[in-house]
Amino acid sequence: MIQFTEEQLAVRTMVRDLARKAIAPRARAWDEHGQFPDELRRLLTAHDLFVMCLPEDVGGLGFDLTTQCLVLEEIAKADGAAAVTLQDQGTSSHFLLNACTPEQRRTLVPQIRARQLLVAFCLSEPGSGSDAGGLQTRAVREGDEYVLRGQKTWVTNGGPAEWYIVLALTDPDKRTRGGISAFLVDRDAPGVQLGPPMKKMGLRASATVDLFLEDVRVSAARRLGAEGQGFAYVMKTFEASRPQVATLGLGLAEGAYDYALGYAKERHAFGKPIAEFQAIQFMLADMATQIEAARLLVYQAAQMFDAGAPDLTYYASLAKLFATDAAMRVTTDAVQILGGAGYVNEHPVERMMRDAKVTQIFEGTNQIQRVIIARHILG
Template sequence: MSDFDLFRISEDHEGLREAVRQVCEDKIAPHAAAVDEESRFPQEALDALQATDFHAPHIPEEYDGVGADALATCIVIEEVARVCASSSLIPAVNKLGTMPILVAANEDIKRRYLPPVARGEAMFSYGLSEAGAGSDTAGMTCKAIEQPDGTFLLNGQKSWITNAGVSEYYTVMAVTEPDGPRGRNVTAFVVEKSDEGFTFGAPEKKMGIKGSPTRELHFDNCVIPGDRMVGERGEGLKIALRTLDHTRVTIGAQAIGIAQGALDFSLGYVQERKQFGRAIAEFQGVQFMLADMAMKLEAARQLVYVAAAKSERGDADLPFFGAAAKCFASDVAMEVTTDAVQLLGGYGYTKDFPVERMMRDAKITQIYEGTNQVQRIVMARQLLKG
């Protein structure tokens, strides 16, 4: 293999893209506007993704999954996001919720919880943020106190939990030693939707990704068996940050998918829309906007794909590249979707066309799984560490 081959996407990956795009165009895109307008879960997308094994492609074959690599998983998320960002959170959050299991759990937990997700029988969400602990994850107050019988009593709340109420399983981080050293006193657990004392807050009323429910998790003396601990006691925050190194890449994939959808629609529109007797695509000002949109999008895509390859290999510099991919791609998505609205003029500002939805959806990619300000802190720390 020559060095140049490393920069070519494999035929398998391109074949996967074609297959996912077909499913998205046929089964997901027709419902995207209604899902947004009605703020309802995209059940049609879930059904279509489960029928084709695209709902959680990252789960290894030994746990009944298809064993897609990190780049293939990114391509799935990218293609779904191109037509419906809310729907792309199905594979993205299944990965986010199960990643702590994959990187840190014992074999018993893996065998118990990964196969149902792989088979499409359950979804998995992730509980890290709290009302008072967003970027400051170590400041969480949700507690899991061990009882004499070896169970843990979980009390507190988690905020901004994607697909809450729909998912059957939740990876939840909680303080197990309240007087322990800050950041080294957090432990990860699997919580099941049916656990007594576990309830959900009302759905958040959001600017975008309206089809993906976002709710608080509430724990009131929720009893968690000791055998649901993920990884070692006190290692929860370390596991959470390792998880985000991998899953930030998928947010970058979601961002480039949203941006690609906006660019694709814009290209069609400017060739049809006529002003001053000719298509607006013939005007140089419009052409320069399109060129900049495509150039930045392609740069973002390359960075995401490199980060995905590093995620697959577990490279030491993944923390930098994961943060960079998420940060750059989401900034580009916001810029590209804003320009798409501008290219459509007054029509772009209406719900008759999808670009205003894409612009609203793009915004969250700059915020969740660590704000882009936090991503810059992560990158700077990696640089200063050498």
């Protein structure tokens, strides 16, 4: 049984109220507009949620991963795009905590709170998604600087973000075995160019762009951590970010299920509510079962992370795989229960279905999660 502390439950109640009153009523308009809404940034900043993953000694709220997931779950119930905006800030925050030297932690990380910065995480490239070791962006050292050249894609929060964590090759011969390093790049640095916002199937209110680096000079002091250790920091970060993405799936599934359940009780056909038909009851039963199973895997992974347990990669992959696959099934069934009404944007379930799809893809595709799980169980 997953148990939460009184403090965690109080945070969940606060965020649930925020999501219901301030996010859910705006989600449809944000989706239709298809651009990152400034009012969302102001809203999340006002509640300090962009720094929830950072420790208190660097200006953050100091939430553990379990509390972070409770926050993301409540927001995802209302709007997947709002949740992924916050989740990607979390990925960047966890990466910084894994990678930064003590001096960088003291001088760089506190600026996120002080300057209310968004930080984007830049790993994927046009030719390397699941194959992260195949990236082509180069970082060549020249004295006390590195010169970066290359292209990143699928950059969440790209545009609004002021800082970009860029993974680049410092030793092409070594690649994932000590050849990839991480750099903190300013949006306004000479040579940095951002592509236009991508037109996406879902998460339309989340900013997603390409990032182009044309001989961008970065001080060696802003190489994050040790040279050649960037890939190791990424793998460590996934132990936290994959349960977070799993939570997005959980929240989207819950939001769609709750809406479909309410609709089924109110919608009449053949003289009675459609919820009284066994076909609908079986769909709702399957949806509820998948949600509860996903919840157990998500919070097991989060609480194991907080406890510093071993085999976190395995449990994070279990949660990410199951919860996001469940999200796709549950949101699709929610549309089916609403019938034709579910196919139009007057109701939120079609948006939730579109938003759910990408949770099976980013932070490691679900095929990659199966590879990780199989390797663990087979040794």
